[in-house]
Amino acid sequence: MVVVVVVVVVVVVVVVVVVVVVVVVVQAVVVEVVVLLLVVVIVVVIVVVIVVIVGEVVVVVVVIVVEVVVLVQAVVVVVVVVVVVVVVVVVVVAVVVVVVLVVVIAVEVVLAVIVVEVVVVVAVVVVVVVVVVVVITIIAAVAVVAFSKGMECEKREMLLRKASGSECQTFPLGDPWTSVSVMTCFWICLSRFPDNCQSVVYNEDTESCTPGSTAFGRIETLPSAIPEVSSNDAIYYLKQPIPACNASLGFSAYDVCGTSSCLYLSTNSIYYTGAVDACAAMTSTLFVADTEPRFALFWYVSLNYKAQNTWIGLTDRAVEGVFMWENGNLLSTWQNSYIWRWPDQPDNQHGAEDCGEAKHFTWAGVFGINDAPCSVYNFFICEQSHG
Numbered sequence: 001m002v003v004v005v006v007v008v009v010v011v012v013v014v015v016v017v018v019v020v021v022v023v024v025v026v027q028a029v030v031v032e033v034v035v036l037l038l039v040v041v042i043v044v045v046i047v048v049v050i051v052v053i054v055g056e057v058v059v060v061v062v063v064i065v066v067e068v069v070v071l072v073q074a075v076v077v078v079v080v081v082v083v084v085v086v087v088v089v090v091v092v093v094a095v096v097v098v099v100v101l102v103v104v105i106a107v108e109v110v111l112a113v114i115v116v117e118v119v120v121v122v123a124v125v126v127v128v129v130v131v132v133v134v135v136i137t138i139i140a141a142v143a144v145v146a147f148s149k150g151m152e153c154e155k156r157e158m159l160l161r162k163a164s165g166s167e168c169q170t171f172p173l174g175d176p177w178t179s180v181s182v183m184t185c186f187w188i189c190l191s192r193f194p195d196n197c198q199s200v201v202y203n204e205d206t207e208s209c210t211p212g213s214t215a216f217g218r219i220e221t222l223p224s225a226i227p228e229v230s231s232n233d234a235i236y237y238l239k240q241p242i243p244a245c246n247a248s249l250g251f252s253a254y255d256v257c258g259t260s261s262c263l264y265l266s267t268n269s270i271y272y273t274g275a276v277d278a279c280a281a282m283t284s285t286l287f288v289a290d291t292e293p294r295f296a297l298f299w300y301v302s303l304n305y306k307a308q309n310t311w312i313g314l315t316d317r318a319v320e321g322v323f324m325w326e327n328g329n330l331l332s333t334w335q336n337s338y339i340w341r342w343p344d345q346p347d348n349q350h351g352a353e354d355c356g357e358a359k360h361f362t363w364a365g366v367f368g369i370n371d372a373p374c375s376v377y378n379f380f381i382c383e384q385s386h387g
């Protein structure tokens with residue numbers, strides 16, 4: 001930007017010198033020289049001011065875009081407002097310049113100034129117009145870049161949230177590296193794992209940065225998750241958009257570590273198939289927890305909002321020992337390794353336990369689900385269907 005300012009100033013000064021020489025040699029009329037000098041000085045000042053203002057704005061916008069756009073969605077609004085203000089200022093200044101020049105031309109014409117001077121003034125006007133066009137073009141380019149970044153920002157619904165290892169965890173996508181800030185840490189994570197990076201684990205003291213997948217609420221039986229509860233590392237995860245919930249049927253949005261859903265928490269208890277039917281009657285399904293984020297969401301909500309024995313949409317009613325979610329997915333070997341209360345569930349006690357439950361009331365403070373008789377009465381959570 002400094003180079004641009006210098007070039008513009010040099011060009012204008014050269015024009016001034018040429019004008020002065022021509023006028024002095026050809027006319028040698030002091031008054032006219034003074035008028036021209038005055039016009040040129042005004043133009044130079046205005047151009048320099050414009051260029052300096054735009055330079056500052058460009059610097060500010062670039063800094064904002066580079067350092068903040070990932071974190072703050074509102075930056076789009078800020079950038080757009082700044083750009084609009086600058087454009088308005090430039091247009092106003094340009095109009096003032098043109099008006100001044102038109103007045104000068106009119107005065108000179110009235111005073112019967114020779115054609116050469118008119119040409120010179122016209123040349124000055126052209127220079128000013130060119131400068132203004134260049135300035136507006138630069139602003140437009142910056143605006144486009146900022147806006148595209150903003151769109152990308154909105155597209156990703158980016159908003160980093162900080163949490164401790166006892167609140168949220170994730171799985172590492174790769175080996176850690178060193179980053180000077182969590183911002184840089186996340187940018188690099190996004191560039192290396194554009195499809196999977198949803199979180200980072202970062203330590204402000206050691207500047208250690210570990211790329212992470214989707215964050216989820218703490219699952220006590222998952223030793224491979226990071227950060228460890230005792231660690232000083234923090235996890236930063238991408239906040240996801242909250243879905244629209246059918247409030248008239250009693251559904252509300254719940255969010256745990258960036259995973260959110262529209263849930264209905266029953267106010268009554270009922271046997272398993274009664275819960276399945278109750279959810280179906282509200283165009284919803286008994287909650288299926290077939291991923292880490294979903295299981296963590298179920299556990300957190302059922303524990304912290306009810307703390308009652310609660311059905312989860314998982315049974316081995318069809319084939320004993322083969323557990324299946326209500327959406328038809330089989331319980332994976334991996335999930336089978338951590339969702340049950342350790343070490344004795346599921347035990348199919350008395351040969352009559354086929355339905356999954358979180359036993360928050362009876363087994364307070366104990367992590368992991370249990371297989372129970374499907375005929376017992378439990379509370380339940382329905383998930384609103386989407387799409």
Ligand SMILES: [Ca+2]
Binds near residue numbers: 352353355
């Ligand atoms: Ca069973």
Ligand SMILES: [Ca+2]
Binds near residue numbers: 345348349353370371
């Ligand atoms: Ca059991």
